[in-house]
Amino acid sequence: DQQVKQNSPSLSVQEGRISILNCDYTNSMFDYFLWYKKYPAEGPTFLISISSIKDKNEDGRFTVFLNKSAKHLSLHIVPSQPGDSAVYFCAARGYSGGGADGLTFGKGTHLIIQP
Amino acid sequence: KAGVTQTPRYLIKTRGQQVTLSCSPISGHRSVSWYQQTPGQGLQFLFEYFSETQRNKGNFPGRFSGRQFSNSRSEMNVSTLELGDSALYLCASGPQGSYEQYFGPGTRLTVT
Numbered sequence: 001d002q003q004v005k006q007n008s009p010s011l012s013v014q015e016g017r018i019s020i021l022n023c024d025y026t027n028s029m030f031d032y033f034l035w036y037k038k039y040p041a042e043g044p045t046f047l048i049s050i051s052s053i054k055d056k057n058e059d060g061r062f063t064v065f066l067n068k069s070a071k072h073l074s075l076h077i078v079p080s081q082p083g084d085s086a087v088y089f090c091a092a093r094g095y096s097g098g099g100a101d102g103l104t105f106g107k108g109t110h111l112i113i114q115p
Numbered sequence: 116k117a118g119v120t121q122t123p124r125y126l127i128k129t130r131g132q133q134v135t136l137s138c139s140p141i142s143g144h145r146s147v148s149w150y151q152q153t154p155g156q157g158l159q160f161l162f163e164y165f166s167e168t169q170r171n172k173g174n175f176p177g178r179f180s181g182r183q184f185s186n187s188r189s190e191m192n193v194s195t196l197e198l199g200d201s202a203l204y205l206c207a208s209g210p211q212g213s214y215e216q217y218f219g220p221g222t223r224l225t226v227t
Contacts, residue, residue, distance in 0.1 A: 103150075
């Protein structure tokens with residue numbers, strides 16, 4: 001049962017255009033969402049996060065949007081640059097009986113920026 | 116600040132052996148979490164430690180265990196290794212009061 005889903009395994013975008021990466025979740029107990037970027041042979045790098053009490057958070061070229069009613073979030077990268085080519089993971093944190101849980105990750109989307 | 120460091124970076128073990136992986140968090144971070152990444156299952160949460168106490172545990176068998184020391188450094192141990200334990204093991208640390216976690220480069224474990 002995948003609680004965090006990234007339905008696009010890969011996405012190709014032209015340099016300078018907007019990249020939009022999508023993520024859906026099923027667990028209504030999730031209250032904090034994060035995006036990570038990962039290059040091969042490296043650990044994930046934290047990009048940006050959003051609390052469930054907000055619907056938008058912006059940091060430079062990166063903006064995350066959260067639609068709680070649709071259980072959907074998206075990461076916008078504007079403008080896309082060659083160095084943005086990587087695998088992007090959506091992650092969520094929620095609560096179960098014992099308190100806050102570890103992060104639940106999606107399977108990732110491989111973003112390819114075309115020159 | 117130095118990032119999260121993990122040792123060793125690569126490890127080859129034989130089925131049935133045990134292994135210990137080490138993680139040093141970012142200075143000042145007291146929370147350390149461990150994750151397993153495999154091609155089939157993706158990134159999965161193993162456990163989280165805070166102030167030497169296990170705070171959370173994912174859905175892994177008891178062969179997977181960990182501990183945290185008073186200086187926040189952490190180790191994880193896998194006993195009776197199976198072929199399916201071959202994976203990238205990632206450690207992450209986080210500052211108190213934040214859900215953000217910062218990952219190390221990982222230890223690539225291969226079980227033959």
